Amino acid sequence: MSWWHRTDWLTRAGLLCLAVLVLGTVVATVFGIGGDPEAMVGPRLAPPGGDYPLGTDQLGRSMLPRLFEGIGTTLLLSTVAVLVTAVIATLLGIAAGYWGGWLGEVVMRLVEVLYSFPTIVLAILVAAVVGPGQTATVCSIILITIPLMTRLVRAAAIIVAQRDYVTSAVISGAGWPRILFRHVLPNISGTIAVQGTYALSVGILVEGGLSFLGFGVQPPQSSLGALIQQGSTYLIAAPWLVIVPGIVLVVAILAINVFGDGLRDSLEPREARSLV
Amino acid sequence: MRLFSWWLRRALSAVVTLFLVSILIFAASRLMPGGFAEVVLGPFASPEQKAEVSARYGLDQNILVQYWLWLTTALTGDFGISMISGEPVTTEFGLRLPVTAELTVAGFAAAICLGVPLGVYTAVRAGRGRTAAVGRLASGLGVSVPEFVLGSIVVFLFSRFALGLTVGGYVPLSEDPGQNLRSMVLPAAVLSVFVIAVTARTTRDAVLTVLVEPYITAAIARGESPWFIVTRHVLRNASIPVVTVLSTITAYLLGGAVIIEYLFNLPGVGSYIVQAVGRRDYAVVQAGVLLAAVVFIVLNTLTDAAAGALDPRFGTGSKARRSR
Numbered sequence: 347m348s349w350w351h352r353t354d355w356l357t358r359a360g361l362l363c364l365a366v367l368v369l370g371t372v373v374a375t376v377f378g379i380g381g382d383p384e385a386m387v388g389p390r391l392a393p394p395g396g397d398y399p400l401g402t403d404q405l406g407r408s409m410l411p412r413l414f415e416g417i418g419t420t421l422l423l424s425t426v427a428v429l430v431t432a433v434i435a436t437l438l439g440i441a442a443g444y445w446g447g448w449l450g451e452v453v454m455r456l457v458e459v460l461y462s463f464p465t466i467v468l469a470i471l472v473a474a475v476v477g478p479g480q481t482a483t484v485c486s487i488i489l490i491t492i493p494l495m496t497r498l499v500r501a502a503a504i505i506v507a508q509r510d511y512v513t514s515a516v517i518s519g520a521g522w523p524r525i526l527f528r529h530v531l532p533n534i535s536g537t538i539a540v541q542g543t544y545a546l547s548v549g550i551l552v553e554g555g556l557s558f559l560g561f562g563v564q565p566p567q568s569s570l571g572a573l574i575q576q577g578s579t580y581l582i583a584a585p586w587l588v589i590v591p592g593i594v595l596v597v598a599i600l601a602i603n604v605f606g607d608g609l610r611d612s613l614e615p616r617e618a619r620s621l622v
Numbered sequence: 623m624r625l626f627s628w629w630l631r632r633a634l635s636a637v638v639t640l641f642l643v644s645i646l647i648f649a650a651s652r653l654m655p656g657g658f659a660e661v662v663l664g665p666f667a668s669p670e671q672k673a674e675v676s677a678r679y680g681l682d683q684n685i686l687v688q689y690w691l692w693l694t695t696a697l698t699g700d701f702g703i704s705m706i707s708g709e710p711v712t713t714e715f716g717l718r719l720p721v722t723a724e725l726t727v728a729g730f731a732a733a734i735c736l737g738v739p740l741g742v743y744t745a746v747r748a749g750r751g752r753t754a755a756v757g758r759l760a761s762g763l764g765v766s767v768p769e770f771v772l773g774s775i776v777v778f779l780f781s782r783f784a785l786g787l788t789v790g791g792y793v794p795l796s797e798d799p800g801q802n803l804r805s806m807v808l809p810a811a812v813l814s815v816f817v818i819a820v821t822a823r824t825t826r827d828a829v830l831t832v833l834v835e836p837y838i839t840a841a842i843a844r845g846e847s848p849w850f851i852v853t854r855h856v857l858r859n860a861s862i863p864v865v866t867v868l869s870t871i872t873a874y875l876l877g878g879a880v881i882i883e884y885l886f887n888l889p890g891v892g893s894y895i896v897q898a899v900g901r902r903d904y905a906v907v908q909a910g911v912l913l914a915a916v917v918f919i920v921l922n923t924l925t926d927a928a929a930g931a932l933d934p935r936f937g938t939g940s941k942a943r944r945s946r
Contacts, residue, residue, distance in 0.1 A: 356755045455635070459642045462915035464877030467895055471647075471911070474654045474899045551768050555881055558770040559896070574770060581778045588778070592771040600766035607758060619833045620747065 357608025363601035367594075371417045380410035384566050391584040401586045403576065412568045413591060419569040421598070423480060424549030427487035432542045435492050439499025440526055440534070444507050453496065461493040466555055473561035483562045487552050491545040498541050502534040509533075536613035543606035547599045554595060570595045632926070636919045643915045644696075644908075648689050651904045657681065658705055658902040679705055692908065701909035706901055711909045714894070720795060721890035724806055725813060725882065726875040732814035733821040733871055738864060740818065741825025745833065746852060761826070764819025773812045773885040780808060790887040809886040813879055817871050824867040828860035835859070862929045869925040877914040 350358075374380065380399070381387065386406040394401040400409035438457075442450035460468075469486035476482050506512065507530065515525050550570075556562035557571030558578075565572065570591050577587025658681060659672040676682045680691070695702065701711040744757040781789050787808055793801040832838065833856065841851045878892020891910065898906035 354755060356758060455638060455642065458635075458639045459646060462639060462643055462918040463911060464874065464880075464892070464914045464918075466880040467877065467892065467911060467914065470880075470896050470899055471650050471907075475650055477655065547766070554768050555770060558881065559884060571770075574774065578770075578774050578777075581774060582782055585778050585782075588771075588774050592775065595771060596763075596767050599768070600762055603762050603766055604759065607762070619838075 352612040353608045356604055357612070360601040360603075360605035360608065363597060364605065367417060367598055367601070368421065371414050371421070374411070374414040375418055378411075380408055380414065383407065383411035383415040383568060391580060391587075393584070394586055394590075400590050401584065403584075403587055404580055409573075409587065409590065412573060413594065416568040416570045416573045416591060417594060417598070419480075419563055419567060420550055420553050420571065420595075423483050423553055423563075423569070424487060424546055427484045427549050428491065428542055428545045430484075431488050431491045431495055431545055432538060434488070435495035435499055435541075436531070436538055438492075439496045440503045440530055442496070443500040443503025444522075444526060444530060446504075450500070454500070457493045457496050460489055465490050465552070466559075469552055469556050470559065470561055473556060478561045479564050480567075483553050483556055486556060487549040490552055491548055495538075495541045495545055498537055499534060502537040503530055506530050506533045540606055540610045540613065543602055543609060547602040547606070550595070550599055550602070570598075628930075629927075632923050636923060639919060640912070640915060644693055644912055645689070647908055647911045647915075648692065651902075651907050652685060654899070654902060656902065658904060661902045662705075692905075696909070696912065702905035704898075704903055704906050706898075706903045706906075711905050714906065715891060715909070715913070718889050718891045718894050721792070721883070721888045722876060722878055722892070724795065725810060725879055725888075725890065726872060728806070728810035729813050729817045729875045729879075730868070730872055732810075733817045733868055736814075737818040737821025738825050741822040741827075741864075742829055742852060742856070742860075744822070745826040745829035746848065746856075757826070761819050761823045764815055765823065767815065769812060769816060769879070769881045770885065772815060773809075773882060776808055776812055777885060792886075792888050805886075805888075809879075809882045809888060812885075813875070813882050817875075820871065821864070821867055825860070825864050828863040829856055832856050832860045858932065861932050865928050865932070866925055869921045873914075873918040873921045876917050878910075 384407065387408055388398055388402040388406045390402060390404055390406045392398055392402040392406075394409075398408045398410065400413060402408055403412065438453050442453035463471075468489060469482075472486045472489060473479075473482035476485060512525060512529050515529050520528075553562055553569060554571035554574065557569050558575045560575060563569040563572045565576070573591040574588050574595070577584070577591070581588055657676070658679065659667070659675040662675060663671055673682065680688060683691075692702070699712075703710050704714050707714065740761075744761070747757075777789050779785065780787055787804055789808060790805065791801075792805050795802045838851065838855060841855055846854070876891075878890055878895060880892035880896055882888070883890040883893040884896075895907060895910035895914075897903075898910065
């Protein structure tokens with residue numbers, strides 16, 4: 347039975363939602379649905395309807411293509427950052443978990459150092475050092491998501507390293523690259539996938555927060571956080587500028603979280619019991 | 623003796639971590655492009671003026687000397703003066719601590735009074751199935767609404783439709799308690815949504831794990847009432863993840879709820895640090911981040927100690943653990 351059959355409707359709904367967001371954005375970008383996101387075509391702050399399905403912003407740019415561009419930017423930056431995190435955290439976590447000793451000690455100490463920074467302050471420091479923008483966003487997401495993922499990969503690797511199949515591989519003379527990549531890595535891939543999913547939702551949150559404070563993606567490029575930040579100035583006059591990207595942001599994070607929960611439950615099935 | 627050596631080991635590792643944090647934060651604050659002199663004097667200052675300002679604050683010395691001076695004075699509790707206001711950094715943080723403390727107390731109270739019971743209730747009521755999925759969706763929604771989205775919407779609703787609570791207009795608690803509460807209710811509520819959802823999720827998970835243990839089966843077989851089982855067996859055995867998440871939340875709130883403070887225009891610790899980053903007010907940035915790290919590490923250590931007390935097998939190197 348594949349993991350898909352062990353998931354419930356909520357998990358599938360989450361995955362479906364994500365697929366729709368990604369495909370919709372790709373299609374809209376490729377076919378240029380809604381026109382040029384940076385063209386100032388309409389009246390300023392026009393409400394949704396007519397030629398501008400989602401209204402226009404303070405410069406008369408149509409919100410529909412800007413929203414698509416924003417979803418694309420946010421998802422792309424978060425995904426790139428989380429992929430980097432996954433690779434680094436997996437290497438560090440496996441090394442620290444399998445070998446332990448002074449190597450494990452050094453890795454855990456570095457992780458602890460990153461962990462003790464308040465998240466948004468860490469992101470803003472990064473933005474101050476490398477300059478606000480996409481690089482700062484990706485770097486902050488990486489630095490914020492690495493500690494937790496490294497810890498959990500290490501914890502999983504410690505357990506796997508004590509399994510009999512690893513011991514027998516060691517006895518039969520397998521070298522460490524073979525043991526790590528043939529025996530340890532496949533058996534902790536579930537942890538990596540689940541944590542990667544959660545890291546993706548954290549990444550989207552960080553992108554949003556950083557852009558909301560003005561240190562993330564810079565205009566005229568749009569991202570979900572940047573759209574909300576720009577819209578919040580005109581909140582009273584044009585609430586749709588915040589509400590629409592806000593809803594999309596919430597749906598994206600919710601879909602990812604729900605999918606992550608379902609993935610975890612299907613990879614590590616547990617018994618359950620109702621007390622009442 | 624064993625407990626003592628555990629504390630000693632933890633204290634040593636905390637010192638090492640803090641030392642590394644101090645290096646990182648010092649390096650980061652000096653790597654920011656555009657130094658203090660440029661920010662303070664503006665773009666038209668002559669090199670002589672910049673050199674003079676730098677010399678006045680000791681910024682022309684060797685970077686290692688600067689680090690050493692900062693570290694040694696910080697160890698005596700003196701974090702220097704804010705280069706913008708000229709006041710001691712500790713005084714500046716003291717002014718902003720009440721806001722952060724109020725938000726922390728409110729968030730912590732919400733987590734304990736609402737998050738924990740909600741988590742226990744949903745776990746006990748529903749194992750799996752449709753009701754469980756609804757519970758998952760609801761708590762998932764709470765974790766998935768970013769503060770700046772919920773906050774923006776709340777600001778919009780309350781400023782558009784005069785709903786009785788003020789947005790912004792912070793007044794210190796000591797000046798006018800009534801007005802202070804009126805201005806703090808909304809930020810505290812926005813903050814609490816996330817905090818409650820995280821606590822409820824963790825609690826629910828922990829309780830679900832405990833509920834399938836054999837001793838719960840035995841308790842049910844003995845005919846104990848659900849209330850008795852929950853208060854007597856479940857809560858204590860599910861408490862370690864809950865205590866951990868509560869301490870993480872507290873550390874996060876004490877580090878400053880930057881976005882909430884920004885949205886509701888509250889003079890708290892978090893927005894002060896962010897402001898200081900923008901002004902290159904090095905002493906404030908360094909002290910702020912270092913203190914946040916101290917809070918985080920202290921809370922972390924206390925949590926591990928509490929976990930050891932709640933479950934003797936856990937962490938503190940007790941006999942039970944060693945004999946396994």
